[in-house]
Amino acid sequence: MEAAKEDTQEQYAALKAEGIKSSRDAMLKAIKQNQPAFIEAPSVPAFVPYFDDALQKYMDVLKAIGGRVYLVNNYEEIIQQIEADFAGAKKVVSFEKTFAAIAEMPDATNDPHGFADVDVCITTSPLAVAENGAVWISNKEMPVRVLPFIAQSLVAVIHKNSIVPTMHDAYDIIANEEYAFAIFIAGPSKTADIEQSLVLGAHGPKIMTVFIINE
DSSP states (O other), X not given: OHHHHHHHHHHHHHHXXXXXXXXXHHHHHHHHHTOOOOOOOOOOOOOOOSOSOHHHHHHHHHHHTTOEEEEESSHHHHHHHHHHHTTTOSOEEESOGGGTTTSBOOOTTSOGGGGTTOSEEEEEOSXXXXXXXXXEEETTTOSSTXXXXXXXXXXXXXXXXXXXXXXXXXXXHHTTOOOSOEEEEESSOEEOOSTTOOEXXXXXXXXXXXXXXXX
16 A cells, blocks of 8 residues: 555656646546547548429428429519419518518518418519428518518519528528528428328418519
């Protein structure tokens, strides 16, 4: 016991002479002196989509998840279709001036509770994802963030060339974007967690319609 105690004291004295005051410091020094050789991180190949036609894939997926989709040539066709699909709507709102003839242009500073009776909300989207049928909406398109969720129906307008194959591609595009609010929305609100019975509009819009401008 005495010999072991002396050895420990000698080791501690040696460490102290090197400026090491604790076993923790000694351990950290040992780790630092025995670092493994540097190895370059392996390159990760790009995710390759399993489909060729992003437009068709987007339309198929959106329909499959309960959404409506129209391929149109211009905004005039969009307005005509909205008037036909939502003829009974009492309150239609949009922040896009193109729809001023058929929608109210609300003040973004209004109390969000004032939008509780919105039947249709019309917006544009700069980005859509084929693999899940989603559109990306930020505060630039939707200054009142409650609207995409509180409206009975949500209408989004995208351009064909804004559809990317996967979420990987989408995040590459928005990686350096600056925004206060943004969300990917795919199809109408739905749930099936009660007795596996599908209910649309459970927590948001009952209907989601996407117009794709074919240009």
